[in-house]
Amino acid sequence: MNINLSHKIELNPNNKQSNFLARACGVSRFTYNWGLAEWKKQYESGLKPTGFGLKKEFNAVKKDLFPWIMESPRDANSQSFADLQTAFNNFFKGRSGYPVFKKKGCNDSFYIANDQFKIDCKKIRIPKIGWIRLKESLNLSGKILSASVSRSADKWFVSISLSMEITPVKIENQDIIGVDLGIKHLAAVSNGEKIEGSRALKRMEKKLKRLQQSFSKTQKGSKNREKQKRKISRLHYRIRCIRLDLINKLTTKLSKNHSVIVIEDLNVKGMMANHKLAKAISDMGFYEFKRQMEYKSKIFGSHIIIADRWFPSSKRCSICGNINKDLTLSDRIFKCPSCSSTIDRDLNAAINLSQYQQLMAA
């Protein structure tokens, strides 16, 4: 079986290389915006533009009109037309809004096809620039598909996509567990285990709050404001790294040690109606959790079951099955009015999830 995975690695470029990367992002943005403007123009004059057609037109004039583009890797300009076509396809199918022009500093990135770069231990060779150091080596093996270089805060990253051939491992322990993703902690498992967030993370979140408060007091356009802004974005980045690391460890542990893992399908619309809960869910990275569980279960041979969104995992008593309609979000302890059991709210939900298949079969 083949699965596609990607590994995002921080780059360690020198100043000259950083400038080069920024210029390649600029080329990618420029080409995309050129294509979009041209698309609109052609459409208004009654033509039916395509990404491929625009690319041909661009290639015919680029050397004469935009010679500076040739200093960046080829794909920095050529891929933009495929991206533009994808953006329009998404728009036509109602999956997203009308494509908009790219802005400098927003999602700066450029693409490199697999025949255009090389990876050697902790280095990557990018066309027209040469070798750039990587902060860690590629930890996946398989057929390399492509790379995408991007900037986040003041750091550079390369995300390498691979296709991996995997043979699921047989898990000895044939158990079923339910996992409830929490607000107060990262997750509760039906076997009684609770996975906490980290203290370092809580400290950083408090620090972030303070920084954001002092930022709001700085004067617009001042040097101090810029400095605060950079501090905030660096801290955001560190927080994201810690969260990802936690999710990574949790998903490996779960998919490696249990044969069936039942998780909730969070009702996104319902979540967004409750702002506080929405924030907690997005902070805890539910989507990242689900994504990792899905691919790791393939690697480790475990099985993921996503409970129907209407399954009352929180309101059902895991001991007698009675539904407690009066349970509110602030109740941390589940008290069953029918059998008078009391149990931690999240543990109760996790146990209900572990019984999901049985209940559905009954």
Ligand SMILES: [Zn+2]
């Ligand atoms: Zn009960």
